[in-house]
Amino acid sequence: MKLLITGGAGFIGSNFVHLVFNDHPGVSVVNVDSLTYAGNLENLKSVVNKPDYRFIKADIADRSAMEELFSAEQFDAVINFAAESHVDRSITEPEIFLKSNVFGTQVLLDMALKYKVDRFVQISTDEVYGSLPATGYFVETTPLAPNSPYSASKASADLLVRAYIHTFGLNAVITRCSNNYGPYQFPEKLIPLMITNALEAKQLPVYGDGMNVRDWLHVEDHCKAIWLVMEKGRTGEVYNIGGSNEWHNLDLVKELLTILNQPESLITYVKDRPGHDRRYAIDASKIRNELGWELKYDFPAGLRHTVQWYLDHRTWWERVKSGAYQEYYKKQYNL
Secondary structure (H helix, E strand, C coil): CEEEEECCCCHHHHHHHHHHHHHCCCCEEEEEECCCCCCCHHHHCCCCCCCCEEEEECCCCCHHHHHHHHHHCCCCEEEECCCCCCHHHHHHCHHHHHHHHHHHHHHHHHHHHHCCCCEEEEEEEHHHHCCCCCCCCECCCCCCCCCCHHHHHHHHHHHHHHHHHHHHCCCEEEEEECEEECCCCCCCCHHHHHHHHHHCCCCEEEECCCCCEEEEEEHHHHHHHHHHHHHHCCCCCEEEECCCCEEEHHHHHHHHHHHHCCCHHHEEEECCCCCCCCECCECCHHHHHHHCCCCCCCHHHHHHHHHHHHHHCHHHHHHHCCCHHHHHHHHHHCC
16 A cells, blocks of 8 residues: 655654554555645654655645656555644734645645545544534534634635545545644644743743633544544545543643643743634544544543653754744744
8 A cells, every 4th residue: 555645744644654654564655745844854763764655845735746746656545634733823824824725635636536546534623613612512513613714724625625525526534633742743732832841941821811622632543543534434424533531721731730840830821812712622433433443542641651752852842942933932922
């Protein structure tokens, strides 16, 4: 089997590449990534010399580059992780999100059709559903109601995939996950930002009152779910992937400080971001019942495993947090 993994140098994509080589010998991988700020080839040092692995620096929205790639290869499946994914950045630069997340997906869909790819997996997000009240869960039939430029771009991509399934008969599926955490996550996201700031005795910026609720899923559990959907998911279906693990942001930050033995005085409340969704929570019973997916990580163990990874890989995240990232960080949080 030959896979095209787009965005494979990013957080979830690189973890999926590792899963393939650890759990599925004989599968070959072509990894396409444009290496924007969140793409990091250092995430893939352990696979770079494998004979079944090849990296290509390219933008999925570059039609000529994708045409050249698909015409030279015969992919059995395309797994589209490539996306701009940070809500804060989408508020200040929405056009970048449209280019990557919408137009890039459309180019890949055209190539998958033209070159008769057997399976297309679109990696999406629970944010396309909008915000929940204090009770209830997102299910696969929940209407799409995105509230940020990021989630609107992902919802648009999902609808394009749906259109290609129904209009052109493309064999495609969509996954929508809750918030991921784990190794190799870029430290603009909540958990690695709080871990690394605490280790540097810096302020920990918490939006608003900190009472926004997120459902947390270990990236390895997510990747295993994606593999199952690629192999066994029904064409045209959406599969929600969640951790059944809701935390208020503030409580999670305090838990991280407890694990790291750092004081809560590091917490600094900052102005809430525009349109901040209050609560996400996923009902993942469909993928459990249909495909037999199960969680490996309970959250306390997974969180401690993640903290230890950042403790053990300080050089990695110190390089990531240097330079351009620092400029963005200061602008975003005014700290």
